[in-house]
Amino acid sequence: MSTPPPATAASSAARAATEAAEAAAPSLAALPLPARASLLRGLSQALGANDAHLASVAEDETRLGVERLKGEIRRTRVQLEMFADAVEDGSFLDAVIDHADPSAQPAPRPDIRRMLVPLGPVAVFSASNFPFAFSVLGGDTASALTAGCPVVVKAHQGHPRLSDLTAELAADVLPEGVLTLVHGRETGRALVTDPAIRAAGFTGSTAGGRALFDLATGRPDPIPFYGELGSLNPVVVTPAACAARGADIVREYAASATLGQGQFCTKPGLLFLPTGHGLDDALRGEYVSRPPAPLLGDWIANAYRTTLTALATHPAVRPLHNPPHPAEPRYATPALLTTTAEALRTSPELLEECFGPASLVVTYTTHEDVLETLRALPAGLTATIHGDEAEDEDLFHTLTSALRTGRLIWNGWPTGVAITAAMHHGGPWPATTSPLHTSVGTRAITRWLRPIAYQNTPDAFLPPPLQQGNPWDIPREVNLPS
Amino acid sequence: MSTPPPATAASSAARAATEAAEAAAPSLAALPLPARASLLRGLSQALGANDAHLASVAEDETRLGVERLKGEIRRTRVQLEMFADAVEDGSFLDAVIDHADPSAQPAPRPDIRRMLVPLGPVAVFSASNFPFAFSVLGGDTASALTAGCPVVVKAHQGHPRLSDLTAELAADVLPEGVLTLVHGRETGRALVTDPAIRAAGFTGSTAGGRALFDLATGRPDPIPFYGELGSLNPVVVTPAACAARGADIVREYAASATLGQGQFCTKPGLLFLPTGHGLDDALRGEYVSRPPAPLLGDWIANAYRTTLTALATHPAVRPLHNPPHPAEPRYATPALLTTTAEALRTSPELLEECFGPASLVVTYTTHEDVLETLRALPAGLTATIHGDEAEDEDLFHTLTSALRTGRLIWNGWPTGVAITAAMHHGGPWPATTSPLHTSVGTRAITRWLRPIAYQNTPDAFLPPPLQQGNPWDIPREVNLPS
Numbered sequence: 027m028s029t030p031p032p033a034t035a036a037s038s039a040a041r042a043a044t045e046a047a048e049a050a051a052p053s054l055a056a057l058p059l060p061a062r063a064s065l066l067r068g069l070s071q072a073l074g075a076n077d078a079h080l081a082s083v084a085e086d087e088t089r090l091g092v093e094r095l096k097g098e099i100r101r102t103r104v105q106l107e108m109f110a111d112a113v114e115d116g117s118f119l120d121a122v123i124d125h126a127d128p129s130a131q132p133a134p135r136p137d138i139r140r141m142l143v144p145l146g147p148v149a150v151f152s153a154s155n156f157p158f159a160f161s162v163l164g165g166d167t168a169s170a171l172t173a174g175c176p177v178v179v180k181a182h183q184g185h186p187r188l189s190d191l192t193a194e195l196a197a198d199v200l201p202e203g204v205l206t207l208v209h210g211r212e213t214g215r216a217l218v219t220d221p222a223i224r225a226a227g228f229t230g231s232t233a234g235g236r237a238l239f240d241l242a243t244g245r246p247d248p249i250p251f252y253g254e255l256g257s258l259n260p261v262v263v264t265p266a267a268c269a270a271r272g273a274d275i276v277r278e279y280a281a282s283a284t285l286g287q288g289q290f291c292t293k294p295g296l297l298f299l300p301t302g303h304g305l306d307d308a309l310r311g312e313y314v315s316r317p318p319a320p321l322l323g324d325w326i327a328n329a330y331r332t333t334l335t336a337l338a339t340h341p342a343v344r345p346l347h348n349p350p351h352p353a354e355p356r357y358a359t360p361a362l363l364t365t366t367a368e369a370l371r372t373s374p375e376l377l378e379e380c381f382g383p384a385s386l387v388v389t390y391t392t393h394e395d396v397l398e399t400l401r402a403l404p405a406g407l408t409a410t411i412h413g414d415e416a417e418d419e420d421l422f423h424t425l426t427s428a429l430r431t432g433r434l435i436w437n438g439w440p441t442g443v444a445i446t447a448a449m450h451h452g453g454p455w456p457a458t459t460s461p462l463h464t465s466v467g468t469r470a471i472t473r474w475l476r477p478i479a480y481q482n483t484p485d486a487f488l489p490p491p492l493q494q495g496n497p498w499d500i501p502r503e504v505n506l507p508s
Numbered sequence: 509m510s511t512p513p514p515a516t517a518a519s520s521a522a523r524a525a526t527e528a529a530e531a532a533a534p535s536l537a538a539l540p541l542p543a544r545a546s547l548l549r550g551l552s553q554a555l556g557a558n559d560a561h562l563a564s565v566a567e568d569e570t571r572l573g574v575e576r577l578k579g580e581i582r583r584t585r586v587q588l589e590m591f592a593d594a595v596e597d598g599s600f601l602d603a604v605i606d607h608a609d610p611s612a613q614p615a616p617r618p619d620i621r622r623m624l625v626p627l628g629p630v631a632v633f634s635a636s637n638f639p640f641a642f643s644v645l646g647g648d649t650a651s652a653l654t655a656g657c658p659v660v661v662k663a664h665q666g667h668p669r670l671s672d673l674t675a676e677l678a679a680d681v682l683p684e685g686v687l688t689l690v691h692g693r694e695t696g697r698a699l700v701t702d703p704a705i706r707a708a709g710f711t712g713s714t715a716g717g718r719a720l721f722d723l724a725t726g727r728p729d730p731i732p733f734y735g736e737l738g739s740l741n742p743v744v745v746t747p748a749a750c751a752a753r754g755a756d757i758v759r760e761y762a763a764s765a766t767l768g769q770g771q772f773c774t775k776p777g778l779l780f781l782p783t784g785h786g787l788d789d790a791l792r793g794e795y796v797s798r799p800p801a802p803l804l805g806d807w808i809a810n811a812y813r814t815t816l817t818a819l820a821t822h823p824a825v826r827p828l829h830n831p832p833h834p835a836e837p838r839y840a841t842p843a844l845l846t847t848t849a850e851a852l853r854t855s856p857e858l859l860e861e862c863f864g865p866a867s868l869v870v871t872y873t874t875h876e877d878v879l880e881t882l883r884a885l886p887a888g889l890t891a892t893i894h895g896d897e898a899e900d901e902d903l904f905h906t907l908t909s910a911l912r913t914g915r916l917i918w919n920g921w922p923t924g925v926a927i928t929a930a931m932h933h934g935g936p937w938p939a940t941t942s943p944l945h946t947s948v949g950t951r952a953i954t955r956w957l958r959p960i961a962y963q964n965t966p967d968a969f970l971p972p973p974l975q976q977g978n979p980w981d982i983p984r985e986v987n988l989p990s
Contacts, residue, residue, distance in 0.1 A: 122930040140930040243725035448604040448622040450961035479932035
């Protein structure tokens with residue numbers, strides 16, 4: 027897919043996919059919940075039955091390592107099964123029944139019943155760094171199918187063969203048109219402006235996400251666009267924590283920041299330490315032992331090298347460990363730079379995310395110094411505080427009031443996003459294009475649904491979730507006349 | 509406010525208001541739920557204690573009629589009190605607690621707790637046609653205060669004195685900066701692009717809403733924009749219903765379509781009747797008796813006359829009752845035109861909403877004829893079907909599958925929107941800019957909230973809704989290790 031097809035071919039490819047999705051939409055929406063859950067479980071089984079082959083193809087394209095890739099397949103399966111459970115539970119339908127109330131104020135009230143229905147066909151733009159969990163059968167697709175929306179997936183250029191293979195496995199499980207794969211950047215642009223597409227999900231760069239967001243909101247009929255974009259993921263170590271266990275924190279930090287060669291949207295890219303922390307040697311020690319390793323592709327390695335060079339040669343930045351780039355163009359060596367909190371807040375160019383295994387240690391002098399810098403950071407997906415439970419309660423509240431983030435972590439690490447009901451993977455711009463929504467966890471379903479209210483409708487005419495007898499046995503809020 | 513201030517003055521006015529809102533945000537967000545509920549109840553009491561004076565000022569500016577206006581004050585009070593109850597209930601916080609699970613698959617799970625927090629200061633653009641219920645203390649403001657967001661209201665030019673008076677009453681109830689009023693179109697534009705504003709709500713025209721939506725989504729940091737825009741609100745009468753009770757339907761239709769001089773976003777602007785319905789005389793009879801009456805302002809009357817003239821002189825349209833415009837420029841006489849379903853679907857210019865007391869009777873020949881036309885209609889806030897419960901079940905399903913709408917009404921009328929948990933007042937574009945959200949009912953709160961997850965955080969550090977002991981006694985989803 028290195029040469030995108032011309033615009034007209036791109037539009038035709040998008041149109042063919044969206045027409046198939048549109049044709050499949052009514053019967054997918056009408057499917058009883060157990061049947062919809064079976065589709066999700068069937069996809070999980072198909073991944074499990076083919077995991078060795080899938081991991082091998084993925085390794086060939088992404089170089090993420092077979093063990094990591096098999097782990098990601100397990101994660102993707104857990105995710106599909108979690109959504110299958112959520113479908114069967116039915117609380118995602120948010121059914122509310124207000125019985126008629128002739129004595130209601132300020133006016134008599136008719137019977138009103140409300141539930142959520144699928145938006146229609148949606149587009150999913152898959153990510154480079156999670157070829158399973160945020161790709162063809164990843165969280166965006168799984169949550170959209172849960173909602174009852176057919177999906178057109180734009181494959182990532184970093185793993186086109188794996189995407190084709192995954193889509194073929196899905197085709198054996200899903201009815202025709204429920205999942206269609208397209209390739210190419212221009213086809214992706216045509217997709218997000220295609221009249222049949224009612225919403226889009228995206229995981230990737232801020233620039234790429236913003237361009238598609240602008241297309242989605244600029245349509246004659248704007249559609250919701252859920253982009254999960256960049257994040258710096260600051261880690262703040264309090265003086266008490268630094269004194270008590272600085273060496274442990276540094277060791278764990280390096281492991282989290284270089285995991286998967288730093289190619290996570292939750293990579294902790296900024297480590298705030300108190301001035302005079304005395305951990306420079308410990309930090310260097312963690313990094314010198316880490317060898318060069320491949321990144322997701324040459325295009326990622328190129329971008330990494332450019333960003334790292336700009337950071338490392340900045341007058342306010344001092345390298346702690348920054349070896350020459352490896353000879354192989356796709357490879358990168360983990361690197362660590364340092365600067366001050368004051369320099370960071372006065373040099374916006376230091377706030378560019380460096381996707382890959384490089385990080386910035388930021389030294390701060392006083393509480394006010396770190397607070398002022400945290401306030402100047404863009405909002406992010408996560409923020410982490412390492413502190414002392416007995417000493418740092420007030421500091422925790424001051425620090426968190428200065429941070430705008432989707433997830434706040436205490437004495438832990440942001441990488442390794444749990445797939446649960448309470449997980450929030452999102453945040454205000456520029457972490458995402460939609461601060462209300464998450465792309466991980468069961469609440470991700472709400473992105474693909476819209477409410478509809480039925481007024482004064484005969485019971486037999488209502489969809490099952492709203493019928494008096496509750497034939498689907500789902501949780502409902504029922505309000506009787508007062 | 510006929511001469512808007514120059515752009516720099518507008519920016520300064522917006523800035524002063526948003527700075528006050530920003531300063532008020534942290535303490536409003538931290539307010540315990542009962543105290544937040546008290547503010548909402550205090551606003552309701554202030555409206556109640558001043559209703560005669562408020563209605564009199566509103567009548568002077570809007571000419572909607574003192575009784576209607578007093579009823580609207582009651583509706584606005586019911587709304588504020590419904591939100592006060594919702595605040596105290598606390599389920600809007602959507603608190604979810606996942607306890608740590610060392611044996612979770614695919615990886616051990618830390619303790620994760622999630623709740624919704626206020627987005628921050630928001631802008632509310634009030635409507636002309638509901639000077640109380642969709643204005644300074646209307647549903648957008650009430651739901652935003654429920655969420656804990658300070659509000660900057662852009663007053664509607666149609667009732668500036670009433671807006672000032674309402675804001676003065678609110679200032680006696682609310683802490684400083686929690687509600688600020690601004691005037692002028694340019695100030696409104698400055699507001700939606702002001703960095704402190706985190707979301708905006710709007711009720712008004714499609715053109716006005718689209719312009720502000722484009723500003724909100726075009727910001728360097730895009731913000732959610734909830735616009736409730738236009739709607740045609742079709743009413744379809746089945747052959748069975750037409751035969752059984754055509755005269756009753758026509759009488760009730762005319763009452764709904766001319767209520768408040770047709771100045772409702774839920775005005776049923778299209779009445780679909782089977783060809784040969786024989787109700788032309790009955791329809792005319794309903795309209796000839798309705799006298800000219802004032803509209804909300806000269807600017808509304810001008811737009812009404814222009815749109816009505818364009819419709820009435822269209823070659824495919826025949827007037828049933830279209831008297832000359834009254835001499836007083838602000839006045840309008842209810843009017844009724846007729847066309848065919850085929851003409852409607854092939855003439856997009858007939859699909860322009862005519863805000864005011866004019867409607868279009870649309871005759872259809874076959875089921876397929878009406879279905880094809882319904883499919884060609886823009887999505888709307890409501891759609892109504894008058895049918896026979898014994899005969900029309902299949903037809904109900906076919907008709908509703910062709911309609912894209914937020915609320916579906918059976919044998920009733922769309923005007924008079926109930927203020928309840930199950931109400932949905934919204935719909936896909938162009939009914940709104942955000943198909944996921946409602947501007948009426950308790951679910952309207954979700955527009956102003958974003959999730960935050962706490963990972964591995966000491967109990968004492970957590971906000972009360974997430975602490976183990978549940979000190980605020982709110983409903984929560986609690987997931988234990990499996």
